[in-house]
Amino acid sequence: MQSTTRLLRPSRRVAQQITCRAFSTSRPCRQQHASAADAAQRMLENHGKSTIVRRQLIDPNQLAKLAFTLGRPNVSGVAVSDDSVLPAGTPVPPGYHLVYFTPGGVEADLGPDGTDRSFNAPAPFSRRMWAGGAMEWKSGEALKVGDEVEERTRLISATPKTSKSTGAGMVLVEVEKELWSPRGLAVVDRRSWIFRPAITEADLREAKPPPFQSSSDTVSTVSDTQGSDGLIRHFNWSPVGLFRFSALTFNGHKIHYNDDWTHRVESYAGLVVHGPLNLINLLNYWQDAHGTATGHVVQNIQYRAVSPIYAGQPYQVRSKGERTTEAGETKWDVVVEKNGKPCMVAEIQ
Incomplete structure (x- = not known):
């Protein structure tokens, strides 16, 4: 089975928004940028040639619970309720696959910010931020309730960057996931994250922006x-x-x-x-x-x-x-x- 992913090109578009000027006049900034480069290189060495394979059943409960959370009355035209089950063969709408193949592991394996560390950048770049990505759905190959699906995940790139606002080093990480149903390749999902340096005591002492004020009883x-x-x-x-x-x-x-x-x-x-x-x-x-x-x-x-x-x-x-x-x-x-x-x-x- 061979995938076609040439349509998916988030890396250049994301990188253009994050790419920053190299600070050649500041020694601390040069050191941080080097650290980002080292972290990116270590990621490529550790993950560059490996593919993580997981398998999971597309069960109806996840889809129904997502519909409830989104405030939507149906999934692919099928009504959802607590006293019925979405029938086998119900198509998974675009994007809804995100509630499957969720992170596993015990709590001790998580990063200090609570994130899964499977493809996290190495220390000190421990703070993750979702940057963007791309998804492609193969014609006629939608995931369906009852499918046993195989997820294949690999590292696409790890690139050192420099923050425009602070001059601190960062690492842009791109991961690609392929979801294979019994009928073939269904979804290609590329995700991009930015990893920023860990918080220091000096950071914690800095003034913070005022909290956004919202009503505690907001629905x-x-x-x-x-x-x-x-x-x-x-x-x-x-x-x-x-x-x-x-x-x-x-x-x-x-x-x-x-x-x-x-x-x-x-x-x-x-x-x-x-x-x-x-x-x-x-x-x-x-x-x-x-x-x-x-x-x-x-x-x-x-x-x-x-x-x-x-x-x-x-x-x-x-x-x-x-x-x-x-x-x-x-x-x-x-x-x-x-x-x-x-x-x-x-x-x-």
Whole structure:
């Protein structure tokens, strides 16, 4: 079985947003950049030629629980409820595979920020941030409830970078996952993470941004309005909603549920809405706004995280335009934004 992944090119687009000037006049910055280069090289040496293979059953419970968390009444047109089971053969919607093949291991194996360390950069680059990626769905090969699926994961690249704002070294890591169903290759999923240096005592003493103020009784909401360019979907996630998504994806990253860690250590203004959650919502939006009415089916998506969204913060997903390429391909630009500023941008074909 041979995969075709040439359509997936997130690395250059992500790297262009993160690539920074080398600081040749500052000795500390040169040392940090060298450390990032060493960490990247160690990752390539340790993981560059290996493939991790895992197998899992696509069970209906995960899909139903995700639908509940998203506030959606059905999965692929099949109603979800606590007194029924999604039947075998129900297709897994685009992006919903993210609730399968979730991190394993005991708690002692996790990083200090609660993240799975399977492909984490070595110390001191222990703070992970979702940067973007790409997904491709093979025509006619959707994952289905009841499938026994094989996941093949390998390291694509590990690249040293330098922060524009601080001059600190970072490591950009790209991983590719192939999901093989009994019918063949179904999904190719590339993910990009940035790993920043561990927090020091000096960092903890620095002034932090004021916390984002949101009501403690906020309930997650989703609603639609019609704008001049079409459907606009509005979201506001509560801490409970983020916790349920973390639990469903077995994601221990503290920035999604631990206020003290999020603000004091990571210097975020509030609990951070998951990048994968925004990605799934973005794909659902495209299907509802464009796919169902026209019969289009998503083939691939390239996306990039730009800025964080916090629990209790209203934001929107909307289309920015549709175009046809010289090759006859139809593409949409879709954006996740708050207060008119992009938080995640995507191109869907």
